[in-house]
Amino acid sequence: MKKPRTNNNSENQLKFDKSLRLTHQKDLGLEIPKDYFSNSKQVILDKISDTKVRPLFSRRIFLIPMAAAVALILALVVFKPNALPLNNVPLIVSDTLNQINTKGLVNNNTYFEVEDVSIAALFVDDDKIDDFVNDYVLEDVIKDASVSN
Amino acid sequence: MTNESEFLERLKNNKHREKAFVELLNLYQERLYWHIRKLVITHENTNDVLQNTFLRVYKNLSKFQQKSTLHTWMYRIAYNESIRFLDKNKKNQNYSLDDLNNSYLNTLEQDVYFDGDKIQRKLQSILSKLPEKQRYIFQMKYYDDLKFTEMSEILEIKVGTLKSSYYNTVRYIEKNIENIELLIKNEV
Incomplete structure (x- = not known):
């Protein structure tokens, strides 16, 4: 097994890539289609040019459920002290916002994943989840009853 | 790419972004592919994963804050995209833990672009017996x-742990490779 050497100098980049390719082919038997990299580069560039940059739209989509989640958390703090530990709320909210910002979750793909989850339930301790669910279901039943009336 | 900050400036600048991104592709496409x-x-x-990686890089360049090098950041995105892909596949295929090692070899054998000879297959077989994370390391x-420091940032594992895992794996592989070479010599 021959080890390739890293070299970030662009002059030696081709040498490095060639060495990398040979090592993978020779040691591991991994092959690639002919002209793969030049074709793949074009596909990637085409996909990127198709990417619409819609920061305002994306942010709006993201802000609505986040605002709803924050409102829900605040409502739960006020009306359901058993379901949500009061002291943890600001930290949880800031951590969540921070993670979403730093881990690049602000895009359309992850938005739908977030939507699928009952966000409020994520902030409840495991041992209090039963109380939380009961409160939540009860509230839904009352809401449904009042709507049907 | 002589100066990373300067290069990043070009990547983040709408006017120069496309050209700089082609340079980035030229530099990292093959490395990340392997x-x-x-x-x-x-x-x-x-x-598929390579394309998703570069799309994600492109979309997130404006958020890159140079807390790590561009090199490490690119590898980290590629690694995360790969793990995301593998997790999705495992869920879809309902693999049991026992199936995973066999799955590695089966998948490899089914790939039309795998053309391993005897010793390459043996090496792949040795690698397949390692726990996933150890194999990645x-x-x-x-x-x-x-570098171990770069791997530490990508995998979020301490440098000491990485070194220990790596050297144990190398010893394990060398030992097994010697046995394989002996076997092949005897067969010849």
């Missing part, structure tokens, strides 16, 4: 030539 290939195994899957160090 990095991903060893994780997701088949060429077709690697192709070995591959990232040995084949991708990443």
Whole structure:
């Protein structure tokens, strides 16, 4: 097994890539289609040019459920002290916002994943989840009853 | 790419972004391809993950804050995309833990772009017996030539743990390779 050497100098980049390719082919038997990299580069560039940059739209989509989640958390703090530990709320909210910002979750793909989850339930301790669910279901039943009336 | 900050400025600047991104592609496309290939195994899957990696890089360049080098950041995105892909596949295929090692070899054998001879198959077989994370650590160090500090940032594992895992794996592989070479010599 021959080890390739890293070299970030662009002059030696081709040498490095060639060495990398040979090592993978020779040691591991991994092959690639002919002209793969030049074709793949074009596909990637085409996909990127198709990417619409819609920061305002994306942010709006993201802000609505986040605002709803924050409102829900605040409502739960006020009306359901058993379901949500009061002291943890600001930290949880800031951590969540921070993670979403730093881990690049602000895009359309992850938005739908977030939507699928009952966000409020994520902030409840495991041992209090039963109380939380009961409160939540009860509230839904009352809401449904009042709507049907 | 003489100066990373300068290069990043161009990547973030709308006027120069496209040209700078082509340079980035030229520099990282093949490196990341091999990095991903060893994780997701088949060429077709690697192709998909590589495209997703560069799309994600492109979309997130404005958020890159240079807390790590661009090099590490690129590998980290490629690694995360690969793991995301593998997790999705495992869920869809309901693999049991016992199936995973066999799955590695089966997937490899099914790939039309795998053309291993006897010793290459044996080496792949040895690698397949390693726990996933241990295999990744070995591959990232040995084949991708990443530094332990870079791997630590990518995998979120302490440098000491990485070193220990790597050296144990190398010893394990060397021992097994010697046995294989002996076997092949005897057969000849």
